[in-house]
Amino acid sequence: MLAELGVLAALEKHGARLKRLDGRLHGGKRKVLDVRYDALGPDAHGLAVHRAALFDQLLNTAHADGATLEYGKEGSGVETSGNGAAIQFGGKDRSPTFDLIVDALGVRSPLVKRVNSHLPFGALWANAPFPAGHGFDESVLSQRYRSADVSSGVMPIGSIDEGGERLAAFFWTLRADAYPAWRDAPLDHWKAEVLALWPEAATVLAHFTSHDQFVFAQYAHHTAKFPVEGRVVHIGDAWHAASPQLGQGANMALLDALALANALNETDDIDAALSAFVKARRGHVRLYQTISWLFTPVYQSNLKVIPALRDVFAQPLSVTWPMPKLLASIVAGTLGSR
Numbered sequence: 001m002l003a004e005l006g007v008l009a010a011l012e013k014h015g016a017r018l019k020r021l022d023g024r025l026h027g028g029k030r031k032v033l034d035v036r037y038d039a040l041g042p043d044a045h046g047l048a049v050h051r052a053a054l055f056d057q058l059l060n061t062a063h064a065d066g067a068t069l070e071y072g073k074e075g076s077g078v079e080t081s082g083n084g085a086a087i088q089f090g091g092k093d094r095s096p097t098f099d100l101i102v103d104a105l106g107v108r109s110p111l112v113k114r115v116n117s118h119l120p121f122g123a124l125w126a127n128a129p130f131p132a133g134h135g136f137d138e139s140v141l142s143q144r145y146r147s148a149d150v151s152s153g154v155m156p157i158g159s160i161d162e163g164g165e166r167l168a169a170f171f172w173t174l175r176a177d178a179y180p181a182w183r184d185a186p187l188d189h190w191k192a193e194v195l196a197l198w199p200e201a202a203t204v205l206a207h208f209t210s211h212d213q214f215v216f217a218q219y220a221h222h223t224a225k226f227p228v229e230g231r232v233v234h235i236g237d238a239w240h241a242a243s244p245q246l247g248q249g250a251n252m253a254l255l256d257a258l259a260l261a262n263a264l265n266e267t268d269d270i271d272a273a274l275s276a277f278v279k280a281r282r283g284h285v286r287l288y289q290t291i292s293w294l295f296t297p298v299y300q301s302n303l304k305v306i307p308a309l310r311d312v313f314a315q316p317l318s319v320t321w322p323m324p325k326l327l328a329s330i331v332a333g334t335l336g337s338r
């Protein structure tokens with residue numbers, strides 16, 4: 001997919017080549033997530049990238065392809081007329097009428113009707129220098145859990161610029177209603193809590209001195225009923241958003257973009273292209289939305305029994321046929337894809 005979009009070579013220089021995902025219970029001994037990409041083949045790997053690196057490469061490609069970009073406008077709705085549609089920018093300001101509008105405005109797209117789709121949990125996120133040589137390996141995505149309401153991760157994300165500092169994304173799961181109390185309490189209280197779960201994370205934590213270094217992201221789960229509405233097509237999170245535990249949101253958004261581009265390249269009949277796009281993507285989207293929905297209580301909830309079962313069965317299951325290959329294909333995004 002990245003190769004077809006023309007960004008693979010550059011991203012391979014920025015990204016970290018991932019061999020496996022390693023999630024353990026507090027104490028670090030018992031594994032409850034053990035996924036190895038090489039179950040899919042000797043060269044199979046993940047490519048962990050900072051989203052700014054991905055965005056820069058896609059932007060360069062758009063410029064090179066002659067796209068005209070306009071900045072500083074906030075879409076508020078669409079106006080359809082005959083076989084076309086225009087974007088409204090609030091008030092009377094609107095775009096010219098186009099043959100097709102691609103809504104890639106993400107989970108809060110004002111072009112999609114949805115009820116509140118936010119989940120109770122989210123996470124604090126921040127970047128730090130990758131703690132290489134301090135018990136962390138850039139080819140491994142590491143996580144620690146206690147039940148399903150406390151978890152943390154140190155994930156390699158490569159560098160933003162070629163040859164730049166190698167970075168890690170750090171996360172700490174938090175309920176949205178606990179965020180104000182976290183902000184009000186001294187940072188050191190929280191750091192002590194993290195260290196109790198994961199003493200090895202000390203090198204990463206040393207980089208954090210202020211609450212302002214963190215972004216709190218509340219997760220959402222929703223699937224828009226109609227990915228195509230007249231001459232508007234919703235792609236990425238605007239169509240289907242999910243909690244990020246499978247790490248597939250960006251992959252799915254790019255797969256949508258590629259499938260839409262391919263469908264439009266096949267024919268001049270836009271309606272036929274849109275039908276072909278939906279046909280190509282609907283099954284894969286449904287499958288991943290379902291898997292994500294099933295996994296959410298296992299990794300982000302206040303439940304006790306499901307995580308307790310996870311703690312007992314996940315490790316033996318993950319090494320039993322056909323699970324190694326199945327798990328690897330889930331996190332590679334290839335399960336059920338054409």
Ligand SMILES: Cc1cc2nc3c(=O)[nH]c(=O)nc-3n(C[C@H](O)[C@H](O)[C@H](O)COP(=O)(O)OP(=O)(O)OC[C@H]3O[C@@H](n4cnc5c(N)ncnc54)[C@H](O)[C@@H]3O)c2cc1C
Binds near residue numbers: 108248
């Ligand atoms: C904390 C967190 C961690 C994640 N981790 C991963 C991960 O490890 N791997 C992974 O694959 N995915 C991950 N995801 C999911 C991933 O970020 C999304 O699925 C992906 O970014 C969706 O891409 P998109 O282009 O559809 O939307 P977005 O990336 O959200 O882009 C939407 C764009 O539209 C702009 N926009 C929004 N509203 C308007 C408006 N009204 N007018 C004009 N512009 C507007 C926004 O500013 C933004 O630039 C994570 C998500 C979160 C919240």
